[in-house]
Structures are given as C-alpha cells and as structure tokens.
Amino acid sequence: MGARELLRGLAHNPALPSTLVDRLIAQADDDLADELAQRPDLDRDQIRALVHRSESALLGLAWAGRLDPADVDPVRWPEAALALLDQGRGRAEWAELLAGDPDPKQRERLAACPGLPTAVSARLAEDPDPRVVAELAIFTADRHLLTRLAGHPHAEVRAGVAGNPAAPPEVLAGLVTVLAGLVGADRRGEDAPLPETCDVCVREPIPFVHDSGCPRRDCELPPGAARDGTHESVIHSLLARAVDNLATPVVVAAELVGHASAYVRRPLAARPDLPVEAAVRLADDPNPGVRADLAENPAVPEDVLRRLAADENREVRRRVIRNPNVPLDLLTRTTGGDLLPRIAAATPDEIRQLAGSPDPQLRMPAAERRDLPPEIRDRLAADQDAKVAKAVAPHPGITEDLLRTMVSGHGVQVLARVAANPDASPALLLDLARHVPPAQRVFREIVTRTDAPAGALELCLTDGRARLIAAAHPSLPVNRIVALLGDADGRVVTAAATNPSLPLSEMEWIIGPVP
Numbered sequence: 001m002g003a004r005e006l007l008r009g010l011a012h013n014p015a016l017p018s019t020l021v022d023r024l025i026a027q028a029d030d031d032l033a034d035e036l037a038q039r040p041d042l043d044r045d046q047i048r049a050l051v052h053r054s055e056s057a058l059l060g061l062a063w064a065g066r067l068d069p070a071d072v073d074p075v076r077w078p079e080a081a082l083a084l085l086d087q088g089r090g091r092a093e094w095a096e097l098l099a100g101d102p103d104p105k106q107r108e109r110l111a112a113c114p115g116l117p118t119a120v121s122a123r124l125a126e127d128p129d130p131r132v133v134a135e136l137a138i139f140t141a142d143r144h145l146l147t148r149l150a151g152h153p154h155a156e157v158r159a160g161v162a163g164n165p166a167a168p169p170e171v172l173a174g175l176v177t178v179l180a181g182l183v184g185a186d187r188r189g190e191d192a193p194l195p196e197t198c199d200v201c202v203r204e205p206i207p208f209v210h211d212s213g214c215p216r217r218d219c220e221l222p223p224g225a226a227r228d229g230t231h232e233s234v235i236h237s238l239l240a241r242a243v244d245n246l247a248t249p250v251v252v253a254a255e256l257v258g259h260a261s262a263y264v265r266r267p268l269a270a271r272p273d274l275p276v277e278a279a280v281r282l283a284d285d286p287n288p289g290v291r292a293d294l295a296e297n298p299a300v301p302e303d304v305l306r307r308l309a310a311d312e313n314r315e316v317r318r319r320v321i322r323n324p325n326v327p328l329d330l331l332t333r334t335t336g337g338d339l340l341p342r343i344a345a346a347t348p349d350e351i352r353q354l355a356g357s358p359d360p361q362l363r364m365p366a367a368e369r370r371d372l373p374p375e376i377r378d379r380l381a382a383d384q385d386a387k388v389a390k391a392v393a394p395h396p397g398i399t400e401d402l403l404r405t406m407v408s409g410h411g412v413q414v415l416a417r418v419a420a421n422p423d424a425s426p427a428l429l430l431d432l433a434r435h436v437p438p439a440q441r442v443f444r445e446i447v448t449r450t451d452a453p454a455g456a457l458e459l460c461l462t463d464g465r466a467r468l469i470a471a472a473h474p475s476l477p478v479n480r481i482v483a484l485l486g487d488a489d490g491r492v493v494t495a496a497a498t499n500p501s502l503p504l505s506e507m508e509w510i511i512g513p514v515p
Helices: 003-011 020-025 028-034 044-053 056-064 079-087 092-098 104-111 116-126 132-141 144-148 153-163 170-184 200-203 232-244 250-258 260-269 275-281 289-294 300-307 314-321 328-333 348-355 360-367 373-383 386-393 401-414 414-418 426-434 439-444 456-461 463-470 480-486 490-497 504-510
Strands: none
Touching: 003 020, 003 028, 003 490, 020 028, 020 044, 028 044, 028 056, 028 360, 028 414, 044 056, 056 079, 056 144, 079 092, 079 250, 092 104, 092 132, 092 401, 116 132, 132 153, 132 300, 132 504, 153 170, 153 232, 170 232, 170 250, 232 250, 232 260, 232 480, 250 260, 250 275, 260 275, 275 289, 275 456, 289 300, 289 314, 300 314, 300 328, 314 328, 328 348, 328 360, 328 480, 348 360, 348 373, 348 456, 360 373, 373 386, 373 401, 373 414, 386 401, 401 426, 414 439, 426 439, 426 456, 426 463, 439 463, 456 463, 463 490, 480 490
C-alpha cells in the first residue's frame, strides 16, 4: 500500500509526538498539510510553519478559527482575512481594504461578514455589482440600512431583505404587499415602486425562459427563470423568504395562502404561528409537499392533523407522526427507530398508558424513551414482541441477565440494540460478536464502544464497514494494528495509521528517516 494512505492516517493520530508532527510538516505537500491542519494539538509555531507550507492549509486553519490575526497579511492572503472577519476576529482596516477589492466575489464575501464598520456597510450598499448589495441585504443587522435596501431597484436585493430577520416588520409587510399582486396574490399598492431589474434581466434578452435542463456549466439561474418584465422567479423567491421570515407579520404572510406557487405556500405551511384558518385551507392544498410541511407544524389543530393522518400521500402521513402534538392514538402508524417528538414530550401518565397498551405499535414508541421508570423499563425489556424489546434494549439500567434473556428470546433482531446498551459488559459484547447466526449490525455497534474487548474487535474485522472503525480502535491488539498497515483497502490502512496504540517505531518508519 502506498505511503500516501499511511501519512494521511498518521497526520490524524492523536498519539503522534510533537517532534514527529514537525517532521511531517517539513515534508508536507498540500494534501498532507490539509490533513495536519486538522490536528487540535498544533502549537503556534507549527501553525505558522503549515501556513507557509500550504495556502490550502492556511484557509483551513483560518476557517477553523485557529489563526492569530497578527499572523495574517490581508494583502497576501485576502481569503484568510475574510475568514477571520466572518468570525468577528478580523481587523476593521481589513474590511476597509477589502471593500475596494476589484474582484466582486471578494466584496460579496465581505458583505456577508457580521459587524462590519458602518462606513464599510454604506460603501457596499452602493456597490455597482447587485450581488454584493444582495449579500449585504441578507446578512446586515442594520435596520436603517435594510429599510433603504428594501426600495433597491434590483429584485435580488429586495429578496435579501425579505429573508433577513433583522428587517423591521413594517418593511417586510410592505415588500409582500407591494410585490404579491404582481405574481398572483390579491393586493398591491397601485403607486408602489416595483423592482426595475433582476439577474435574469441583466443576463438574458427578452423574451427568455430558462430551461430546467440548461447545459451551460457556468449558469447560475434557477430552473424556470424568465425575462418578461415581471421578474417573476426572483419575486417568488422574495415572497418565499418573506413568508419564512418570522419577523414578517403573520397576518400579511397568511394572505399568500392561495398563492399560485407552492414554493411560496410551503414556508407558510411550516410557520409556527400559522393561523387556524390558513391551516384548514392548506390541508386541502394540491401540492403534497405543502401538506407534508403542514403535517409536522405544531400550530396545526388536532382535527386538521387527523385529516392529514388519512392523507393519500405516504410522506404526509409520516410527517404527522413527527408532529409534537399528534394525538397518541395516531402513533399506531409509526414504524419505530427513533424517539418521536410527541413521545419525548409525553407525560408520565401518558407513557404509562402507552407502555400498558395491548397494541405493540403503541408500546414500541414508549420504549424509545430513555428515562422510563425501572418497572416500566424492565416490563418492556421482557416484552414478547421483538420490536418492543428492540426499542427498549439500549435503555440504561437493564441488568445483564435481562439483556441476555432478550438475546436468547429474540436473537439477531435485538443484537445490535443490546450492544448499544451502556451497561452491556465486555463479556456480553464478546458473546454478541460470537453469536450464531451473526448480525453485521452488531459488529458496527461494538466497534463504536470505547470498552469493546480485543476479542470482539478482532471478530468485527470480518465486516467491511466495521473493519474501518475497528482498525482505529486503541483496544485492537498491536500486532493486528501493524498488520492492517498493509491491508488491501487503503481506507483501512489510513484508519490503522490513526490508531493511538500504534507503536512509535511504526510511526517513525511511516515518516521515514530524517533528511
């Protein structure tokens, strides 16, 4: 196996001594430098050495917040300066410098940074490239500036304001009122100023309709974008953003309940302050995506949820089960596998009611709770229905005897979930790995445990997916770790090289002699 996989793994080995980290940095190319930049134990000298070794590693360290501003030259490394400004760690003079960058992409990135000096924001608001101004509209928290940008002639800038939660509610209401009538809602101020242009108008001749299968690789227009003077595609985006923005008064947003575009109705269906009247109308929406978003909304009343629970669309019915206010009797439709929001919020009496139900489809979601009283937990662990026992199996506090009883009673159906139980002993984990017939998922569960015994880990090597994790497990026998350095699968080689139990002699061999 090539040295690249070995070096990549060793770069992430937490037990690699600092002196060997220095040797790796000294020979690193861009790829290896990127890997080394992810080490959490680098000191400032090592970070400086990596920065001068690779610009790619420089950016990784910058975006990870690990560069000292004193070590960054904004003229030489403007991308790194932007990363620190984005984290609020950059210097004000950097923002002033980058606001005059001839590359509009750089100014656009600057416009997305928080806490820009007022003078810089004002300059960006007058930028000749509307994409820069639109980015500022999305991210600025300056309410006065947002009020001004809401009247910008470019529709993309107004769309940025529409999605900004810092925008004043009256400004957002005005945007919706002015523009909704243009593409299908009921009212618009007759004398209100409309956008003069949008991205489609700037780039394409009239008339133009963007093909959803557009072959141009550099095309950034959305499918269906058109140039007919109405700026329709951008205004649809603006209305969708405004409706999704909880700062937009819900009374205004709800007026779009009958809007022609499902792209606008979907965020309305998901609003947590949705009025009941709007929920009733949206329950009959012809678009299943709208009904599905509505089904998971906690603002929806019970009678509407019951209608949606009988919806012809499977996804709509599934999303009803995810609603934190779903009536308990509808939980018989669940297939299990995770803790439902409604079960997480259930009262002790409700949990007791579910756990005592004659229907296993109701006992099963109750069994997903990890704070069950001991008597309910143990009763569910002894349940004759495998799905119920499987759901409760990872619950802490179950005795080893009861865990073993579950395995003998339900076999491979519960093995992986028993292996996930924090009270499963190393001896039990070993027996689970030896189980006949085997279950591949139990191997994948065992290798994630820090207390997995060496014997069980060796058996886990027989499963392809578990083998990748087992190779990096510090409890794997040293001779097996060393052997895996020559594995036919490069991913396994890399994993073995990350293993903190790898002998120092093997680490030095991978790096090679000191030049």
